[in-house]
Amino acid sequence: MSSNVAGRVVCYSVLSPPRRSRREQIISQLLTSVGSLREHNRTVRVVVFWLGSRHQETEDRLRSLEAQVVHLGSYEDLLHPFPGGDVLVRYPVLHKYFVLDAVLEDLGTSQLLLIDCDTVFLDDVDKLFERHADVDLAACAEVGTVRRERGYDPAYLDEEHLARLAQSLGGRFVEPINSGILLLSRKGIEELAKLRPALLEITLRLMVGLAKSAEESDFAPLVQLRERLASGAPEVKGVAPLGFPSSNHWIVEEVALWLALGLTESLTMRDLPPSDAALGGEVYRRPRSASSWIIGHYFSVDTAPAMSWCRTGQPPHASPKGRSRAADELPIDPALAASPLLVEHEGFALYEDLFGLDVLSEMTREAREAYWGGQEQSLTARFGGVGRDSHPPRRLVSAGGGDVQDAAYCSPSLKAFLESLCGLEVEPTGRRGSVNYYTRSGDFMGLHLDVVQCELVVLTVLQDLSPADDPSGSWELFPGQVGRPLPSVSTGRRDRRSIKAMPGQSLVMFGGLVPHRVRPVAAGQRRIVSALCFRAGQTALEPPTVPQD
Structure with missing residues (x-):
């Protein structure tokens, strides 16, 4: 990675899925996100870290948008050295925490915006960097939490349970954040990279806890993990389970992130306000002309209405x-x-x-x-x-x-x-x-x-x-x-x-x-x-x- 004069990098981490329909959706989201970013900023450095099978047409289109593509090899190879890696590989969202090493190799990087593909920009990303240059980590408050305007939903996420988990790990309670938009200082990048082993261990413990619980789930990693536990597989037999504080099994990685962040007190954190970032349905709920945020993260399940909003500028339907x-x-x-x-x-x-x-x-x-x-x-x-x-x-x-x-x-x-x-x-x-x-x-x-x-x-x-x-x-x-x-x-x-x-x-x-x-x-x-x-x-x-x- 070559030096960036401003020291600011926007980074995506993409794991190419085997299913064609899902792969096409991710590529569409990625190109839409990068394209919208470039509408408002032509100079900030954009890096796409790609894992899995290559897609030359997508790479060519990204390069036409002045985005750098870096291949990180296979997801399996990244996780293999870690305890339980052959279990975690079935949970395809942890790769974003491995790009931090490559970013740190560039000594000129001062700030990193690490974002998911299902995002869109409405304004210059440099404004986001400038407004939060004084903190180590800025992110949106997670949906269903006390800090969201739609109110606390303990059936979705029990923050009291989360606080007890943090205490059991010897850490502090960190207010839940959404990991789809992470704005990090240089110190934030370094600390999060150091926390990766703990984050992976906690992820595995949460998954074992879910697998051992009586909770209904057809979530493939949990089904397979239950089979391994039942057979006494040595790679999971000695893993101490952790209770899970949410009804949403798809946010295991986010819960692990919150608990891992609670193990350090050296990071300063801040919520991204609605004027800077929109989350979920907030992205397409109002006409574009009435929206003033910089970046929106709409979640993949909302791809259809979000793409409609991107095309027309109007709330869908x-x-x-x-x-x-x-x-x-x-x-x-x-x-x-x-x-x-x-x-x-x-x-x-x-x-x-x-x-x-x-x-x-x-x-x-x-x-x-x-x-x-x-x-x-x-x-x-x-x-x-x-x-x-x-x-x-x-x-x-x-x-x-x-x-x-x-x-x-x-x-x-x-x-x-x-x-x-x-x-x-x-x-x-x-x-x-x-x-x-x-x-x-x-x-x-x-x-x-x-x-x-x-x-x-x-x-x-x-x-x-x-x-x-x-x-x-x-x-x-x-x-x-x-x-x-x-x-x-x-x-x-x-x-x-x-x-x-x-x-x-x-x-x-x-x-x-x-x-x-x-x-x-x-x-x-x-x-x-x-x-x-x-x-x-x-x-x-x-x-x-x-x-x-």
Whole structure:
């Protein structure tokens, strides 16, 4: 690494995943982030550390944006020297802490902005460096914590439990931060590099604690770790477990970071204020013209609305200009209102054999494998509008589908069936569907309408280990209240239709018209659902706006 006159470096760490869909998503995020940075700053040094298989086209595009690409070899080789490395390699987010050594080799580096790919810039990054040059570490407060404006959610992250863990390790309580944006001084880089062995050890102990707990999880590293523990594997047999303070298994690395930081008192820390950094849905909640932050970290699960916001500058699915979002009735496409599916079947129908047994079996296999690359969705309260621009409370995991689901999604036979059922033209919203995982006790989806350009949805249950007469995880539909703003939808027993579909059954529904929700699942239920979205009616005649991932 050559010297940088200003001493400031923006750094990305990328592990190329084996699944094509996830790899394409990460590359799209990375190029969007670097491109937005360069719109506001052409001189700051940008370095992309790349692990895994090379992607020449991406490297060429990065270099055209004046970003340096550095290859770090394989993730396995980085972790191999550390105790439990062959276990930690199944958790593909720890690589960012290995780039610190390469950064430290450049003696001219005075500040480092270490960021995830799912970020976007709205202003000059030098402003961020300048405002926080007097602290060793600046980062956003983690979601669901006491410091977030949406309030503390101990069900998501128990800070009292976290404080007890810190004390048990002989450290201090460090207020939880999100690791997607880390702004470090030279001292901060050096100290965090020194803490890496402790961070890896704590990560392993947290994972062993989760694996030994009775908590439900299909999280692949934990499933495999449980198998190793059951077999008495020597590499994990003597690892002392730590309790986990969050319901989100995807933030093991972040919890380990907080606990590791608590082992040193030499670092000064500061929260990045909302005027400097936006987190999660804050990135795309307001029009770009009304947003004044410098960097936003939107989380991978929010890629579609974030990319829509990047293209249009408007919150996704915002109401048309001149129409009140609080209007008495929501707009309904006349073509959908006249559809036989709505007129004769209340907007939904349940089918037993929409997909063949072989296809269902392969889709289920794909879905189980895709869980590894899934993203947590957690929201404690509804925000947004009153219709299809509303973001419902929820807790689940979602992931992109696989090749078998892709083929089923785009098959002419499925399109012909849906057009016959609805009596109007239907088009897939994109090239890829998704999979929703309700695998932990209490996972759910609140009352909502599906987003614009997902007028019609095909939901197929791939796995459910509960009895058919157990209502847990069932869909609750409110077909008699089509057109009503969500806050005014009555959810009483007489107003709802409860549908407990079982594996192999498919619900076809005008999800953009019929208010619906998913009841919380029970312990051990492990419900997995394939979701395929279609444009129907007027939007079927328009080009898709959802990213074609």
